[in-house]
């Protein structure tokens with residue numbers, strides 16, 4: 001596995017791979033890898049000849065007072081896991097190399113980014129969309145793989161690719177869960193043992209939504225109320241949002257007759273967890 005730490009070297013390596021006729025699969029990450037990331041590597045490998053994985057804790061997608069400083073980092077661990085997973089190129093740039101001190105250009109998605117996570121993290125998607133655009137320009141992927149746990153992110157990235165004509169296919173990989181149902185996240189290590197137990201309320205709230213939908217309930221307010229109740233049972237949990245939105249437009253819906261995204265963000269002290277499920281009318 002080749003390790004690249006400068007943007008220019010990455011771009012040259014990607015250009016050389018492309019000139020050699022090789023299809024590049026790309027998995028962007030912020031590191032502290034877990035089974036979820038490794039499952040995305042598998043998908044990328046299936047669709048490409050070489051897999052590039054980026055490790056970059058992107059400061060511009062964290063707002064003031066968020067957990068940038070506490071975001072878990074362990075390069076050596078990530079290097080070993082990447083190598084074992086069959087990553088061909090590990091791209092791990094420094095922040096100073098990624099952003100000029102006087103950087104003044106950003107990429108903004110103006111519609112899908114407004115609600116859900118964007119409502120409580122108003123600069124988050126500007127940071128994500130900008131860094132993903134930069135990473136696409138550096139890694140030149142034919143296919144890029146994103147996890148479905150970040151439901152809003154993947155929809156925003158698809159919009160970025162559509163609207164700015166990036167020549168890359170976006171593929172999503174299913175959320176990978178711990179045996180007890182908690183969605184895998186690099187942030188889970190920051191939970192105390194008590195918070196870790198109570199964090200199961202995210203999955204429980206989604207289970208309630210799915211059970212209600214299966215039983216024929218289509219009233220979004222009633223489904224939401226049941227989810228709120230599931231999270232509110234846990235004293236260490238603070239609801240950031242619980243939303244029921246159209247799966248495509250991400251606009252709030254009153255009824256779940258069309259494919260609907262049920263998404264929630266819950267805080268445990270400074271650790272904010274997200275999860276989601278898609279309710280289909282036939283389910």
Ligand code: PAF
Pocket residue numbers: 028029030056058061128131132150153
């Ligand atoms: O999903 C993430 O880990 C990040 O938002 C991403 C896509 C790597 C951009 O920094």
